Amino acid sequence: MPIPLSVLDLAPIAEGSDAARSFRNSLSLAQHAERLGFRRFWLAEHHGMPGIASAATAVLIGHIAGGTKTIRVGAGGIMLPNHSPLVIAEQFGTLEALYPGRIDLGLGRAPGSDQATARALRRDLSSDPDAFPQDVVELMDFMSDEPRQSVRAVPGRGAKVPVWILGSSHFGAQLAAMLGLPYAFASHFAPTQMMQAISLYRSLFKPSAQLDKPHVMLGFNVFAADTDEEAAVLATSMQQAFVNLRTGRPSQLKPPVPGYLEALPQQARAMLDEVLSCTAIGSPATVREQMRAFVERTGADELMITSQIFDHAARLKSYEIAAQAGGL
Structure with missing residues (x-):
């Protein structure tokens, strides 16, 4: 140390409070973190959780980015199986157009909910569990300067939104390494495979247009x-x-x-x-x-601090x- 520090906020709803108060507190925390020199402020997608208010993650990111000036604001993460890659490209293309150079997009493959909630999200629970890597590549293509697909993300095409892979297992580590993307490991609640995942990511990493060397945030x-x-x-x-x-x-x-x-x-x-x-x-x-x-x-390159108080x-x-x- 010193090491870059960032914030993971679950927009907690405290007992006796409500979502509106949670959002005011999240903005207050983001402004506080910005003054203190934290690098990023990320919000996580969860659904059907009485104590977490960040279900509409992209909407809340816009609220936080609009109330801050310099800190990067992003998703830690968007649970991509809940969404079409095109919709996420449009959402984050919009955020990047509104707050250029300040938006991050972390992607996870967990549902962020239980099975009943996943069905309510219109998820096909019988879909291919290996579709996540394909969806990540499709999403990145939608945000590229010259997409290969005939459909265009507007806004979204050409958006310079850094993409991160989130994970708590070897799967995310290998995917991040293969695509040359930064890797955020959920060691704050699922540390079991942390050291093996870090080692795997660093050993398999292939440089990309986004990143020339491995970057691990824990x-x-x-x-x-x-x-x-x-x-x-x-x-x-x-x-x-x-x-x-x-x-x-x-x-x-x-x-x-x-x-x-x-x-x-x-x-x-x-x-x-x-x-x-x-x-x-x-x-x-x-x-x-x-x-x-x-x-x-x-050997973390960055820490993402969460503090559920x-x-x-x-x-x-x-x-x-x-x-x-x-x-x-």
């Missing part, structure tokens, strides 16, 4: 406060959300509960310890050391401490 949770004890309490909101999600009870982001982790059954505690292993929780000194150790272990002011402060820890 998701990383940060819960930072004045003291280790205060930070540990703040982290319990996200811990509750994750346990609720994994046990089929997705919820709004709940207030922190002191002692929550210690009161969990051993099985739930072990699950949290595994999935949240890429996390820094503590005071400024603790967070600095944990971030440094993570970067040294992984119930209280908005505490979330802003956590990002401020993360920025200082990362040398921004």
